[in-house]
Structures are given as C-alpha cells and as structure tokens.
Amino acid sequence: MCLGWLVVHWNRVCDGCRPWVRRYPEVGVCPRCRHEAHLNTDGLCKPCLMAIRAEDDAEWALGLAEARPRPVQLIVGGMYGDRSADARPLRRPTKTGLKVGQGWWIKLRKQRAAPAGPPVLQEQVCNQLALFTVPRVLTDATVSAIVGRPVAGWEECRRVIGVMAAEHGLSVGWQRAIAEMVRLALAVREAEGALRLPEPMLRDLPSNGDAVRLVLLRAGLLDQAPKPMRFSTTNQPTTTYINAPAPLPPSEARSCRDCDAWMASGKRGSRCNPCRHWRELHPAGRCVRCLRGELPLRDGRCRTCRLYRHLDDSDRAAVRATQLVIDLPHGVPGQAQLIPVAEPAPAKDEDEAVSALHAARGQEALFGMRRDWSPVMARLRRRSYRDLPLTSAARALTEELDRLRRGRQDPAYRKDIRTLTILVYWLGAETLFQERDVHDLALLDPNLGAKRVCQFLAARGLLTEDPELHRDADQVWVKATIGKLPPTVADEVRLWVKVLRGQGRREHEARGYDGIRRYLFALEPVLSTWTRSGLTSLRQITSDHATTAVDDLTGSARRQLAISLRSLFKALRQERVVFRDPTRTLPVGDLKGIPKSVPSDLLATLLDRASTPLGRLVIALTAVHALPGHEIPTLLTCDLNLAHGTLEARRGLLRHTLYIEEFTHTLAAEWLTYRHRRWPASTNPHLLVSQRTALDPDHPPVSMTMLHRHLPKGFTLDGLRQDRILNEALETGDPLKLMRLFGITEKTAMHYVSVAHPEKTSKLPR
Structure with a gap:
C-alpha cells in the first residue's frame, strides 16, 4: 500500500493502511505518483496526501493541470499513531461546492515568486531521520x-x-x-x-x-560530540576566546606527493621525510623512467626510480613499474639515508654488477609470486659460483655453510654451497628466502641442492616455509589422481577416501594415505575405462561391470583390484550413495598364504655374508626376534637398554618388549660403537641411521630400500621373519607362546600353528 519499510504482523498491510483501505475502497492510479492504490475523494493515495501536506506542494493541493508527477518518499518504520485515514481531504465542501482553502493559493504565489535556480539548503521536515549522511560542499x-x-x-x-x-x-x-x-x-x-x-x-x-x-x-x-572537536588547521589558534583548545584530530593515511609512498595516519604534510630531504638537495625536472614531472632528480631519475637502476640494467623491459612503498619509522635516530650520497664506481662488465636490488632486513612482500630462475641461470651459466660478487653478510653466510657441511663429511656439500651462493648473490643475505624459490632453483641444474640449504636457512630464521612442499606425497598423488576423473565420479571417490580416513558416518580407525594410494592405483585404470565408455556415476555400475574388470587379471593383481573394488563400493553403500553393493559376490581369493621356511644351509652362512654392523643387527632383529620389517626403521635409541637386555618396539599406543640374548646384545653394542665413531655429531633419535639420515636436521628414519640393500642377496625381511615364527611353531605348537614371544595376534598365531601342525587343527575324525 504505502511502500513503507517496516515490520508487519499477520498481514501484508501496515496498521496505518488498514483503516485507509476500509474507508476508501476504490482502487485506481494516483495521478501524482502514478502507482495503483486506494484513492480518497481527492483522487490521491495515502502517501501522496501525506507528502503534499509535509512538503507544502501547492500545485498538487490545488490540482493544477500543469503539475508534474512526484516521486514517492521512502518511509522506514511506519508512523506512530498514524491517523491519515481520518485526515480531512484537500477539497472540502463550501456553500459554492468543493473548494481548496485560500492558504494553498498564498503558498503557490510565494513559491512561484521565488527566483528560479537550484534550491540551496532547503528546509526539511523537523526530526526527520536521514538514511545516508553525505558531506556538504559549502563555499x-x-x-x-x-x-x-x-x-x-x-x-x-x-x-x-x-x-x-x-x-x-x-x-x-x-x-x-x-x-x-x-x-x-x-x-x-x-x-x-x-x-x-x-x-x-x-x-x-x-x-x-x-x-x-x-x-x-x-x-x-x-x-555536542562526546569529545570536544577542533576545526582549525593550525596547531594553536591565536584567538582570545579559546583558552584550552582541543587536540587536532589525527590526519588520515595518504600517499606522498613525490614518491607515492603510503604515510601513516598522524603525519603532517604532503610529503614524507625522505622526500623533503631529497627535494632540498636536487633540482626538479621530468623523470626519464616514470615520466612524471616537477620531481627532484639525480642523473635524470627521481628518488623512487633511482632505486631500480640495477634492476633495469638486468632486465631491459619497455614498461617500468614501481613497487608500492609504505613510509614507516626508520628505527634509529636521525635522517634515514635511503640513497647513498657517493655513487659506487661502475662495474667494468655488466655481469660483474649487482644483479638486482637486495631487500633490506625486515622488508616484507605484499604479494607473493613464484620466481622464474631460468633467466638467472642463463646469465650465470658461463661463470663459476666462486667468482660471483657477494656482500660481506652473504660471504659470511656461505662460509658458515661451507664449514658446517665440510665438517660433516658430506660428499654432496658442494651442491649446497653452489645453491646458497646463487641465492645470496641474487636476493641478498638479509632477506627472507622462500622455500619454493630454493626448490625451483635446484630443479634447473643437477649440480644444485635444495633440502640441506632449506634446513640451514630455517635454522637461522631466514626461510619462509611453503606448506605445499611438506604435504604427504601419497596424499598429493591421491588428490591429483582424483582430479583427473569426471566431476561426479571424482566426488564419489573423494567420499570413499573420506570414509577410509575415518571421517564417514561410522567411526573407525583411519587408514594411511599410503594404503589408499595402493587401492587407488589399482582402481585408476578401471575407473578410466568406465568413464570413457559413457558412465557418469558409480551408481550405474553393476555386478557384471565388476566381474568383467577382474576377469582379465590373475594372481596378486586380480586380488588387489578385487579388494579395492569391494572397499570402494562398501564405503559408498555405507554413505548411502549406492543402494546395492555390486561387488558383494566378487571373489577375492586366499589372502593368508602359506609361510615358507628358509633352507638351513643358507641360514648358517647368513651372518657371515653380512658385511656391515647395520646389516648384522637387522638380520638378528628379523631372524631371531621376528620383528616386522616396517617396525625396524622406527626403533628409537632410547628404547634400547643394554644394561637390562631389553628393546621396546612401539606399536601405536602399545609396547612390545624384546628380551635380547647375548648374541643380539653383542651386535647391538657393535652397531652403537660404529655409529658413534662415524657420526659423533648425529642427533637422530632413531636406532638405525645412514649416511643420509644421520646428520639430517629433520631426523628421518632409514628407508626400507636401505635395509634390503644391507641384506645378503636372495633374502628378504618377510622371509626371515616367517621362518623364525614357523620354526618356533614347529618346536612348541603353542599359539599363546607365539603371541607372547613375537607380539602377534591370535589369528596370526593360529595360522602358523595350523601350518606347522596341520593334524592339530584338522577337521577329520581322529
């Protein structure tokens, strides 16, 4: 009705419009606002009648033919005690008929007698609230x-x-x-x-x-405002009637008129302090780089462009940009000397000059951008890293790394020295290095290294780490592989990964990304084949599709694919994505297998064929104590107690204690002695270390590849472990003893006993 913005209850008409509708049921188009509404006897709607009286609109009050339409005034919140329905009409009955009061004719003559022109500071309705406050321009x-x-x-x-x-x-x-x-x-x-x-x-x-x-x-x-305000632009107005002036309001942040640096709020003047000092020393003119005029110049460049002279020499681009600068306090008393008074002597060769402007200490980057090192390497390809001109701070940093790496007997330390030299030559020694920059630089040349350089810089607080480089490699592979699938299938596979990670509708232990990667590696060819055939969702998969996918495979490949398919559709059915599991009848095959023993003649010469203390200790832990291969790299030095003859293996929140005999005790002591003599500075907490992990600040465990390399040819860790458990099962036949001795589960112990003594578990009548 009135188009006012307010809260209405149980009706779409406000309290003021309901009596108006009852009194004036006739509906028509209002001639003043051109809106369809309920009209009174004057032919006007309710908002227009209120506006005519509030704004003294004499033309429409008198109903003149030359009166032009008017906009409707916005009303917010309605009006308390709205009695517009009882308002008298403009044309009231007299002795000669319906007429308008003489007061409107007087108002019309005054309005028409006013000089034409735009109204200035028109008087408004008293106590009217403004929706928007706009500053006025008064002159x-x-x-x-x-x-x-x-x-x-x-x-x-x-x-x-x-x-x-x-x-x-x-x-x-x-x-x-x-x-x-x-x-x-x-x-x-x-x-x-x-x-x-x-x-x-x-x-x-x-x-x-x-x-x-x-x-x-x-x-x-x-x-009055809550606090006294000041309107004078001077610090102390010289007036006799102001004794205690209020403090001047702080000035807003703005840019310097010369260098465009952003000055902090509270500073006075239109130029920053360095620019005022620069203007006193140099004549004004037009800069040859930024082409701005009326700026103080030195050698044809303004103060801002002067800083980019070395960068312009190294990259002769047609467009010259200027970095955004924030004018902050210098931190020391006195004038900040941003530009040296004495110019350095020009270099004989362009390559001998400083390659780029080095960032000052504490300088932060507003926008991160990945750096392209290809032009830098092309420029330095014909030069030795020893000949690069370095500052004193950069040379001290490279010499420190040289002493550290050479003292640790690392044959690859020259790669690290070469990488750090290029970094500090190009970026300076007082900047924060981006970890991504170090890795991108090392990818361009096989004679450059990244990992140890990043560790060296991080230990000195000079490195900004990149979270993308520290993500799990298996997780990155899983995410990239899923991203290659169509959107619908990709969402369903992501839901499966979420379930395996323990984040589904039912809580269970989370599976690692290494296991998920093995599953997805087996599923990827099948999913690609299904999507290329026109399937857009895994809901369309039937049991025939699953059977056809595994029919062409045999052995472990078939078993791995069947397990992966059943895991995928079981999770989707659990999350109510598919109604039926098409792989519920898919045969998986025998997952247990029969453990095999190692021939006795090979075991007799096994220890003699191991050439290193590490290899002999690994053989003892596997062939004597049946420790799983994946647990050996995670053993900690603090868990080995030679005095008590024990070694603890950490299995999650559980602990399995190995009581080592004299043979294993001797091999463990020999290994500790060898480790201390070769790597006395090693702080790696793991019991087994290698040339690569002993001095690594990240303290990684040794890899399974390194353990297999120390075993004699023809032996595996799993084979030695199975032989030990099977031999104990043949001797005792007691599954409880196997569980206590090797820390295996009841199901695994019964499996070994059934293989060693099939007559004890046979279902045939005795």
Missing part, C-alpha cells in the same frame, strides 16, 4: 545564496556574537565574518531537519568553525 556561493533568507535561531546567535565581541574586544569585521558562518550553520541545521546542529557538521564550514562552535554552544543550538 562563498552558498553564503551568497542564503543572504536575506530568514533562518530560525539567528536572533539568539546575533546577541551571543555581540556579547563575545564585547568581552574580548573583537572588531566589527570579525563580527561580520562570524555572522556569515553562523547563518550558514543555521541553514544547514534546517536542511538537516534537526533541532540542534550536530557538532561534526561544522567541518563542512569554509572557515571559523571553532568560533561558530562557541556561538552555537552558548545559544543552545549545538548537539
């Missing part, structure tokens, strides 16, 4: 436009001006200047529809805001 033309206009409150303010002039002995000229600003402030008050002028609006006055504030305050026409 001398505004003062001239309101000359002679009667403004409410002027008489009180004129008396206050006279009293202030008498108290402080102020001149007539001061009174006239203040009177103009006071009248302007009172006109703004009427234009805002306020009883008292808000104090922040005095900022829009052209001048004398502090004096106008005192006048309005004495006259009771000012709505």
Whole structure:
C-alpha cells in the first residue's frame, strides 16, 4: 500500500493502511505518483496526501493541470499513531461546492515568486531521520545564496556574537565574518531537519568553525560530540576566546606527493621525510623512467626510480613499474639515508654488477609470486659460483655453510654451497628466502641442492616455509589422481577416501594415505575405462561391470583390484550413495598364504655374508626376534637398554618388549660403537641411521630400500621373519607362546600353528 519499510504482523498491510483501505475502497492510479492504490475523494493515495501536506506542494493541493508527477518518499518504520485515514481531504465542501482553502493559493504565489535556480539548503521536515549522511560542499556561493533568507535561531546567535565581541574586544569585521558562518550553520541545521546542529557538521564550514562552535554552544543550538572537536588547521589558534583548545584530530593515511609512498595516519604534510630531504638537495625536472614531472632528480631519475637502476640494467623491459612503498619509522635516530650520497664506481662488465636490488632486513612482500630462475641461470651459466660478487653478510653466510657441511663429511656439500651462493648473490643475505624459490632453483641444474640449504636457512630464521612442499606425497598423488576423473565420479571417490580416513558416518580407525594410494592405483585404470565408455556415476555400475574388470587379471593383481573394488563400493553403500553393493559376490581369493621356511644351509652362512654392523643387527632383529620389517626403521635409541637386555618396539599406543640374548646384545653394542665413531655429531633419535639420515636436521628414519640393500642377496625381511615364527611353531605348537614371544595376534598365531601342525587343527575324525 504505502511502500513503507517496516515490520508487519499477520498481514501484508501496515496498521496505518488498514483503516485507509476500509474507508476508501476504490482502487485506481494516483495521478501524482502514478502507482495503483486506494484513492480518497481527492483522487490521491495515502502517501501522496501525506507528502503534499509535509512538503507544502501547492500545485498538487490545488490540482493544477500543469503539475508534474512526484516521486514517492521512502518511509522506514511506519508512523506512530498514524491517523491519515481520518485526515480531512484537500477539497472540502463550501456553500459554492468543493473548494481548496485560500492558504494553498498564498503558498503557490510565494513559491512561484521565488527566483528560479537550484534550491540551496532547503528546509526539511523537523526530526526527520536521514538514511545516508553525505558531506556538504559549502563555499562563498552558498553564503551568497542564503543572504536575506530568514533562518530560525539567528536572533539568539546575533546577541551571543555581540556579547563575545564585547568581552574580548573583537572588531566589527570579525563580527561580520562570524555572522556569515553562523547563518550558514543555521541553514544547514534546517536542511538537516534537526533541532540542534550536530557538532561534526561544522567541518563542512569554509572557515571559523571553532568560533561558530562557541556561538552555537552558548545559544543552545549545538548537539555536542562526546569529545570536544577542533576545526582549525593550525596547531594553536591565536584567538582570545579559546583558552584550552582541543587536540587536532589525527590526519588520515595518504600517499606522498613525490614518491607515492603510503604515510601513516598522524603525519603532517604532503610529503614524507625522505622526500623533503631529497627535494632540498636536487633540482626538479621530468623523470626519464616514470615520466612524471616537477620531481627532484639525480642523473635524470627521481628518488623512487633511482632505486631500480640495477634492476633495469638486468632486465631491459619497455614498461617500468614501481613497487608500492609504505613510509614507516626508520628505527634509529636521525635522517634515514635511503640513497647513498657517493655513487659506487661502475662495474667494468655488466655481469660483474649487482644483479638486482637486495631487500633490506625486515622488508616484507605484499604479494607473493613464484620466481622464474631460468633467466638467472642463463646469465650465470658461463661463470663459476666462486667468482660471483657477494656482500660481506652473504660471504659470511656461505662460509658458515661451507664449514658446517665440510665438517660433516658430506660428499654432496658442494651442491649446497653452489645453491646458497646463487641465492645470496641474487636476493641478498638479509632477506627472507622462500622455500619454493630454493626448490625451483635446484630443479634447473643437477649440480644444485635444495633440502640441506632449506634446513640451514630455517635454522637461522631466514626461510619462509611453503606448506605445499611438506604435504604427504601419497596424499598429493591421491588428490591429483582424483582430479583427473569426471566431476561426479571424482566426488564419489573423494567420499570413499573420506570414509577410509575415518571421517564417514561410522567411526573407525583411519587408514594411511599410503594404503589408499595402493587401492587407488589399482582402481585408476578401471575407473578410466568406465568413464570413457559413457558412465557418469558409480551408481550405474553393476555386478557384471565388476566381474568383467577382474576377469582379465590373475594372481596378486586380480586380488588387489578385487579388494579395492569391494572397499570402494562398501564405503559408498555405507554413505548411502549406492543402494546395492555390486561387488558383494566378487571373489577375492586366499589372502593368508602359506609361510615358507628358509633352507638351513643358507641360514648358517647368513651372518657371515653380512658385511656391515647395520646389516648384522637387522638380520638378528628379523631372524631371531621376528620383528616386522616396517617396525625396524622406527626403533628409537632410547628404547634400547643394554644394561637390562631389553628393546621396546612401539606399536601405536602399545609396547612390545624384546628380551635380547647375548648374541643380539653383542651386535647391538657393535652397531652403537660404529655409529658413534662415524657420526659423533648425529642427533637422530632413531636406532638405525645412514649416511643420509644421520646428520639430517629433520631426523628421518632409514628407508626400507636401505635395509634390503644391507641384506645378503636372495633374502628378504618377510622371509626371515616367517621362518623364525614357523620354526618356533614347529618346536612348541603353542599359539599363546607365539603371541607372547613375537607380539602377534591370535589369528596370526593360529595360522602358523595350523601350518606347522596341520593334524592339530584338522577337521577329520581322529
């Protein structure tokens, strides 16, 4: 109805419009606003009747033919006690018929007698709330436009001006200047529809805001701010009527007029301190790089472009950009010397010059961007890293790495020295190096290394790590492989991965990404074949599809694919993505297998064929104590107690204690002695270390490949472990003893006993 924004209850019509509808049921188009609404006897809608009386719209009150349509005023929140339905119509009955009051004709003559032109500071309805506050632009033309206009409150303010002039002995000229600003402030008050002028609006006055504030305050026409405000641009106004001035408001953040550096709020002036000092030393002109004029120049360049002279020499681009600079305190007393007074001697060769501008200590990058090292390597390809010019800080950093790597007997230390030298030559020694930059540089040349350089820089707080480089490799592979699938299938496979990670509808132990990768590696060819054949979702897969996928395979490949398919569709059915599991009848095959023993003649010479202390200890842990191969690299030195003859194997939250005999005790002691003599500075907590892991700050365990390399040819860790458990099962036949001795489960122990003594578990009658 009235198009007002307010809260209505149980109805789409507000409380003010409901009685209007009942009283004026006729519906038509209002001639003033051109909206369809309920019209009164004047042919007007409710909002237009209210607007005519509030705005003194005489043309529409009299119903003149030349009256133009008017916009509808926005009403927010409705009106309390809205009795517009009882309002008298504009045309009321008289002796000669329906007529409009004579007051509207008087208002029309006054409105038409007013000079034409845009209205200036029109008086608004009192106590009307404004939706948006826009700063006004008040000039001398505004003062001239309101000359002679009667403004409410002027008489009180004129008396206050006279009293202030008498108290402080102020001149007539001061009174006239203040009177103009006071009248302007009172006109703004009427234009805002306020009883008292808000104090922040005095900022829009052209001048004398502090004096106008005192006048309005004495006259009771000012709505004071919570804290006294200042409108003078000077630090201390020299007036007799302001004894304790309020502090100046802090200036806003802005850019320097010369170098465009962002200055912090609170600073005065249009230029930063370095630019003011630079302007005093050099003549003005047009910069040859940024092409800006009226700037102080040295050798044809302004202060900002002077910093880029070395970068421009190394990369001769047509477009010259300038980095965003934030003007912050220098941190030390005195003038910040950003540009040296004495220029360095020019280099004989372009390659001997500094390649780029080195970042100062503490300089942070606003926007991270991946660096392309190909042009740098092409430039340095014909030069030795020993000939690169380095600063004193950069040379000290490379010498420290040289001493550290050479003392650790690392044959690949020259790669690290070469990599660090290129980094500090190009970027400087006081910057924060990005880990991604180090790895990208090392990828361009096989004679460069990244890992140890990153560890060296991180230990000294000079490296910004890249989280992408520290993600699990299996997780990255799984994510990349799923991303190659169609969107619908990819979402379903991601849900399967989520279930395997223990985040599905049913809680269970999370599986590692290495196991998920093995499953997905077997599933990837099948999923690609299904999607190429036109299938868009795994909901379309039937048992025939699953059977056809495994029919062409044999052996372990068939068993692995069958297990992966059953895991996939079991998870999707659990998450209610598929209604039936198409792989529920898919045969998997025998997963147990029969453990095999190692021939006795080979076991007799096994220890003699192991050439290293590490290999002999691994053989003892596997062939004597049947320790699983994947647990051997995770053994910790602190878990080996030679005094008590025990070794603890950590299995999650559980612990399995090995009681080592004299043979294993001797081999463990020999290994510890060898490790201490070869790597005395090693802090790796793992019991077994190698040349690569002993001095690695990340303390990684040894790899399974390294363990297999130390075994004699023809032997495996799993084969030695199975032979040991099977031999114990042949001797005792007691599954409980196998469980206590080797820490295996009940199912595994019964499996070995059934293989060693099939007559004890046979279902045939005895």
